[in-house]
Amino acid sequence: MSFSHNRKGKKRAFPLEPLLLPQVPRGNYLHFQEEKQRIQLKKFLLHRMFLVAKTRSNVEKKDIAEYYEQVFQSILKHHLGEAVTGLLLIYPTSFLHILESSNGTLFRILLDYLGHEKDETEFFIQEMKIIVISHNIPTRLFMQWHVSAIKVPVMYLDDVTQSQSLKEVITDFITQIHKLSLYLFKTIKVGTKGPGDNLHHVAPDLLLPEQIIKYLCESEEFMDPATFINMYNGPIHVTSDSEVVWPAPSGF
Template sequence: MASVVGMEDREDSVIDGQRMSLLDMVEEKNRVNNKKTLLHRFVFVAKLNQNSTEQTEVGEYYDSLFKNLHNNNQNAEGVTGLMLVYPRLCVHVIESSTEMFQEILKDFCSNIEEGTGHIENAKVLVLSHDIPVRLYQQWNFRILDIRAPSGDDYETSESTYKVATDLVIQLLKLGSYLAKQPKLNLKNAMDSLHEKVPELLPQQDIIAYLVETEDSCISKPSDYLNKYYRIPFDVCLESEKSWPMPTRLFPYN
């Protein structure tokens, strides 16, 4: 009987040694897809600082920032995405890892608080976790020298959530369109976005509306950053305020 039990234990140990955990499966999937860590997609809209006179300065700043962040953190995923720069506004799609997002959010907050950066105000529309594939193979920015139509502020009967969702869908369709373009024709396709796919470009009045609105469905960069660095607090249960304290006979009571 002892020999049979010992044989069963050895068989179980062999099976356990060959069995893959969920973490092993996720890491194996990442290796197959050439992913170092989980990928996330981050979409935000922003108002440019009044002191920024050249639109190219905004794109060049973030191009330099992403390169420096990647050089300082070789194990993190590189940044890909697209930044559309309007005369006074911008919309930005970024795909990268959690470590890179934290550094980018820190840069947002410091620039906005100090008032020395290229962005004066920003709102986060969505942060999609563990995206299966990248829509963009590299990071680019394009200047859309389009003047917004003069008139009253943007007004809508739809909720802010619906307006933000439609804009995100619009950007995803734009990314899907660019992903289908041949690599040799990608630059020409991006230079002619306003001519070829004007319906996929967000309207400036909608961007301005989302930047200025104060709605709980969209957040400031500082709100997201606080979720990572907020100090945990102790929770006092109602049962702990009574005396004598109730006796738990079983752990599930």
């Protein structure tokens, strides 16, 4: 009886080790990505698109710049998305356009161009081609959207489009544009008007000749906006191995 009495009077001892261990907060990859997006103040994934196009010989820089400014404002007014940043280099009869924004905004910029191309017989922007699209870029190269006119012709010893393959031309194109973008990223301060029309003075070695821009516009290897949008909207048909039956069924 005394043994039973002692068991009732003894309190149960709880292990203290789990309580003394430090409680380390545990996260996951989703939380990491959300926090990264929050720090960068990004509501949407960013994409970068490189466009080239020809223009009428009598079109002015102001006309092209105002057209795109109106497109950007209209998109932001009616559709939620990231603001557009980038660089528009206007040559005498062509231009190179770098755009950074959300996927939906870039898509609507192409749609607006197609609307003008369809409704207007002689729209001042012609033969547009998409050179490359970089998806989910980590950061912007441009804090604003800048426009620069290249009016002074740059002299080159030879026409590289005649001596190089398309692969070599596009490699040089992307390399040169990347160097120019990094140069502007380091030199242009936030809130300033940008490089203006003096790029041929401050960075002549970084400018592409207009003959390369026209060469890419005429190349059939690159998509025009209509082809790209049709492919973007088109369904993806995937035929799995289980759907293929051999021999093929036939009716009797």
